[in-house]
Amino acid sequence: MALIxxxxxxxxxxxxxxxxxxxxxQLRKPKRGFFGKIIKYTFIVFNLLMGWWLVAGMGAASETIQTAGSSAEQAGAAIGTGLGAAMIIGLWVFGDIILGLFVMLTRPKS
Ligand SMILES: [Zn+2]
Structure with missing residues (x-):
């Protein structure tokens, strides 16, 4: 340990x-550790994946609604879409909270 x-x-x-x-x-910028970097990128990738999943899922579901024959089938598909979207969003929020917690814990200390 040298003195400057x-x-x-x-x-x-x-x-x-x-x-x-x-x-x-401040003499040096605090650096995020290796684990912190992994968490940070996992957080970004997770958000991109969930966003993509939601868009892809909605696209596929609206096709199902349009091609469904009877109005009962259309209603069923619409309800399924709503539940699917709620499930994806719920999972998204849950994952964000867990990952966000890790991002905060691995934040560089000054
Ligand atoms: Zn000084």
């Missing part, structure tokens, strides 16, 4: 310190 001079107040500070102990200026 603070660029602000010229006090001797450890080169491993994130902030100057004397004036508090």
């Amino acid at each position: 001079a603070c660029p602000e107040c010229s006090a001797d500070v450890s080169d491993s310190a994130l902030n100057c102990a004397k004036c508090g200026v």
Whole structure:
């Protein structure tokens, strides 16, 4: 552990310190750990996948509604679509909360 001079107040500070102990200026940017990076990208990919799933699912469902013969079949397909969408959104929100928690926990400390 070496000592460097603070660029602000010229006090001797450890080169491993994130902030100057004397004036508090930030010396280095805190870095997200390897695990934190994985969580962050998982969070982004998860949101993209859920968004894609919702759009793809809605597209397929509206086709089913249009091609369904009787009005009863159409109503059934519409209800199924609503339930499917609610399930996807519920799963999406749940996953976001869990992943969001991990993103917060792995956030770099300053
Ligand atoms: Zn300083």
